[in-house]
Amino acid sequence: MSAPPRGAEAAVDDGAPVAPKAALGLPAASALVIGSIIGTGVFALPSALAPYGPISLVAFVVVTLGALALAVTFGALSKRLPASGGPYVYAREAFGEFAGFLNAWSYWITAWAGNAAIVVAWVGYVEVFVNTAHRTGFSVLIALIGLWIPAAINLTGVRNTGAFQVITTVLKFVPLVFMATIGLLFIDPDNFGAFNASGRSALGAISAAAAIALFSYLGLEAASVIAGRVREPGRNVPRATVYGTLVCAVIYILGILAVFGTVSHGDLGASTAPFTDAANNIFGGSWAGDAVAVAAIVSGIGALNGWTMLCAEMPYAAARDGLFPQTFAKLRGESGVPVFGIVASTLLASLITVFSYTRFEDVFTKIVLLSVLTAVIPYLFSAAAQLYWLLVRGRESLKPRQLARDVTVAALAMAFSYWSIQGSGYQTVYYGLFVLLLGLPVYVWLKRDRGEYGETVPAQPGATVPQARAPETPTTAKGSSRGRRRYRTGGSPKYTPQHHD
Numbered sequence: 001m002s003a004p005p006r007g008a009e010a011a012v013d014d015g016a017p018v019a020p021k022a023a024l025g026l027p028a029a030s031a032l033v034i035g036s037i038i039g040t041g042v043f044a045l046p047s048a049l050a051p052y053g054p055i056s057l058v059a060f061v062v063v064t065l066g067a068l069a070l071a072v073t074f075g076a077l078s079k080r081l082p083a084s085g086g087p088y089v090y091a092r093e094a095f096g097e098f099a100g101f102l103n104a105w106s107y108w109i110t111a112w113a114g115n116a117a118i119v120v121a122w123v124g125y126v127e128v129f130v131n132t133a134h135r136t137g138f139s140v141l142i143a144l145i146g147l148w149i150p151a152a153i154n155l156t157g158v159r160n161t162g163a164f165q166v167i168t169t170v171l172k173f174v175p176l177v178f179m180a181t182i183g184l185l186f187i188d189p190d191n192f193g194a195f196n197a198s199g200r201s202a203l204g205a206i207s208a209a210a211a212i213a214l215f216s217y218l219g220l221e222a223a224s225v226i227a228g229r230v231r232e233p234g235r236n237v238p239r240a241t242v243y244g245t246l247v248c249a250v251i252y253i254l255g256i257l258a259v260f261g262t263v264s265h266g267d268l269g270a271s272t273a274p275f276t277d278a279a280n281n282i283f284g285g286s287w288a289g290d291a292v293a294v295a296a297i298v299s300g301i302g303a304l305n306g307w308t309m310l311c312a313e314m315p316y317a318a319a320r321d322g323l324f325p326q327t328f329a330k331l332r333g334e335s336g337v338p339v340f341g342i343v344a345s346t347l348l349a350s351l352i353t354v355f356s357y358t359r360f361e362d363v364f365t366k367i368v369l370l371s372v373l374t375a376v377i378p379y380l381f382s383a384a385a386q387l388y389w390l391l392v393r394g395r396e397s398l399k400p401r402q403l404a405r406d407v408t409v410a411a412l413a414m415a416f417s418y419w420s421i422q423g424s425g426y427q428t429v430y431y432g433l434f435v436l437l438l439g440l441p442v443y444v445w446l447k448r449d450r451g452e453y454g455e456t457v458p459a460q461p462g463a464t465v466p467q468a469r470a471p472e473t474p475t476t477a478k479g480s481s482r483g484r485r486r487y488r489t490g491g492s493p494k495y496t497p498q499h500h501d
Contacts, residue, residue: 024158024162024226024229024230024231025230025231025236026236026239026240027166028162028163028165028166029223029226029230029236029237029240030223030239030240030243030244030247031162031165031166031169031244032162032165032222032223032226032240032244032306032309033219033220033222033223033240033241033243033244033245033248034169034244034247034248035165035168035169035172035219035302035303035305035306036218036219036220036222036303036306036307036310037216037217037218037219037220037222037244037245037248038172038176038248038251038299038303039118039121039122039219039299039300039302039303039304040118040121040122040124040125040296040299040300040303042176042216042251042252042255042299043125043273043274043275043276043292043295043296043299044121044273044274045212045213045216045252045256045274046256046259046260046263046268046271046274046275047268047269047270047271047274048212049209049212049213049256050197050260050265050268050269050271050274051197051198051269052196052197052198052205052208052209053192053193053194053195053196053197053198053205053265054192054193054195054260055195055196055197055198055202055205055206055209056205056206056209056212056213057253057256057257057260058206059205059206059207059208059209059210059213060209060210060213060216060252060253060256061253062206062210063210063213063214063216063217063416064217064249064252064253065412066214066412066413066415066416066419066420067214067217067220067245067249067416068242068245068246068249069409069410069412069413069416070217070220070221070379070382070383070413070416070417071220071241071242071244071245071246072242072409072413073382073383073386073409073410073413074086074220074221074223074224074238074241074382075237075238075239075241075242076238076386076406076409077090077224077382077385077386078223078224078227078233078234078237078238078241079234079237079238080389081093082227082228082233082234082237083227083228083233083317084225084226084227084228084229084313084316084317085104085225085227085228085313085314085316085317085318086107086221086224086225086226086227086314086317086378086382087103087107087221087224087225087378087379087381087382088100088101088103088104088107088314088317088318088323088378089317090103090381090382090385090386091103091378091381091382091385092321092323093385094381094384094385094388094389095381095384095385095388097321097323098443099381100318100321100323101318101323101324101439101443101446102377102381102436102439103377103378103381103382104314104315104317104318104323104324105324105436105439105442105443106374106375106377106378106436106439107225107310107314107374107375107378108311108314108315108345109370109371109374109435110218110371110372110374110375110378111307111310111311111314111345112311112345112346112348112349112352113348113349113352113370113371113374114218114307114371114375115147115304115307115308115311115345115346115349116349116352116353116356117371118300118303118304118307119143119146119147119300119304119349119353120143120353120356120357121300122143122146122296122297122300122301122304123139123142123143123146125273125293125296125297125300126142126146126297127139127142128273128290128293129290129293130142136357139357140353140354140357143353143354143357144350144353144354146300146301146304147304147346147349147350147353148346148350149301149304150301150304150305150307150308151308151342151343151346153305153308154305154308154309154312154337154342155337155339155342155343156337157333157334157335157337158226158229158309158335158336158337159335161305161309164302164305165302165305165306168298168299168301168302168305169302171295171298171302172295172298172299172302173251174295175275175279175291175292175295176251176255176275176295177251179254179255179258179259179275179278179279180250180251180254180255180258181254182282183255183258183259183261183262183278183282184254184257184258184261186258186261186262186281186282187257187258187261187262188261188262189261190264191260191261191262191263191264191265192260192261192265193264193265193266194265197265210419211424214372214420215372216248216252217245217248218371218372218375219303219306219307219310220241220244220245220248221241221378221379221382222241222244222306222310223236223237223240223241223244224237224241225310225313225314225317226309226310226313228317229313255275258278259274259275259278262278262281262282263277263278263281273289273292273293273296275292275296276288276289276290276292276293277289279291279292308342308345308346311341311342311345311346311349312328312338312340312341312342312345313338313341315328315338315341316328316329316331316338316341322446322450323443323446324446325442325446327340328340328341328344369424369425369428370428370431370432370435372420372424372428373421373424373428373429373432374432374435374436376417376420376421376424377421377432377436379413379416379417379420380414380417380418380421382413383410383411383413383414383417384414386406386410386413387407387410387411387414390403390406390407390410391407394406394407
């Protein structure tokens with residue numbers, strides 16, 4: 001099928017949009033995972049963990065194991081369902097349309113709210129060099145520039161987005177790899193302080209530190225969300241997910257260990273730029289710290305670039321199936337750019353960013369916690385979907401040993417997701433549930449617009465339940481209603497017979 005003219009909406013007859021172009025290989029997909037996980041937060045993480053002492057490294061290892069269980073789970077799911085949408089597709093296939101919609105809605109909130117959080121932290125590093133007086137008006141302007149530069153890059157097409165992601169990932173890795181390798185040689189054991197500095201029990205300290213550490217791995221599912229834009233997704237998406245998460249885990253653990261050992265415990269707790277302080281302690285002067293600040297700026301803009309792409313891909317996949325407003329499904333240009341999703345999500349991120357600068361302490365922290373919670377909900381559904389498939393279909397496809405291994409990994413991923421929700425705090429769970437349920441009127445409106453009541457069911461008792469359609473696969477008819485029984489609003493069940501082309 002030929003690509004549509006540049007600037008035209010990517011659409012064909014019967015309302016089925018043209019599939020987006022698969023332009024990303026394994027390096028670009030891996031860079032997207034790494035770039036989405038490692039943003040600006042890693043550069044402040046040691047200070048946040050310092051009040052707990054080196055025992056927080058134990059918590060980080062525990063969280064890393066949970067993140068790896070999720071990564072392996074996403075890898076297995078993407079092999080069976082190599083389609084854009086990731087958690088949305090997995091939940092829809094296992095639990096139906098409503099579960100799919102809730103996952104798409106929750107993840108979309110995560111993406112644009114998370115961008116607001118990333119850009120506010122990013123501004124702090126930019127202001128090492130400009131607007132050092134931190135005037136609010138200029139800070140807001142810098143933040144808006146930081147949001148719209150990645151949006152502009154995404155609007156030029158997925159190939160440019162992928163190339164930019166590779167470049168920023170390489171640049172951000174230079175200081176992080178340095179600290180995780182050479183920095184280890186400058187560790188002074190006296191800097192570590194008490195192993196458990198929190199005054200709590202060991203278990204309490206680990207749990208509290210883990211609640212902070214788990215923020216670090218959001219984005220590990222990035223490759224599965226944009227699977228339809230990856231070449232050979234059944235092969236490359238699982239590898240990118242697992243490899244990217246492993247690389248981040250090594251960088252995180254060794255890098256934080258080096259910072260703990262090169263900055264005294266007392267100074268680390270008060271530091272606003274711990275990696276900068278560690279570099280200055282190693283080399284002396286301030287030039288090394290400035291170089292780390294530049295790396296943080298590059299890291300932040302790379303994370304914003306990746307998350308801006310995810311902001312549009314998740315609602316695009318759901319809209320292709322009629323479970324999100326159809327404006328999100330429209331593609332433009334030869335590479336199939338979801339323009340509306342990019343622009344709408346960046347506008348929402350811009351609004352919440354401006355608001356956060358007027359009430360930073362009250363709003364910004366809540367935004368961060370809310371974005372984490374709304375991300376963990378799709379993680380939980382994805383792990384449950386994998387476990388469900390293994391228990392129902394696993395014996396037909398897998399050897400007993402492999403089945404036992406995969407069930408264990410999926411169960412660990414589920415447990416980690418529940419733990420993450422619990423660690424978000426009661427108030428965050430309350431607000432998260434409220435925001436999640438705001439999607440209900442949207443779902444009702446979408447189903448009413450399609451003239452449907454209830455879930456779609458097979459037309460005949462003995463009919464084979466169709467496999468989940470990859471969002472990139474055009475439907476044969478608008479609404480995908482062939483051979484299915486649908487319950488129409490205000491009338492009796494209506495049967496639409498099978499047609500054979």
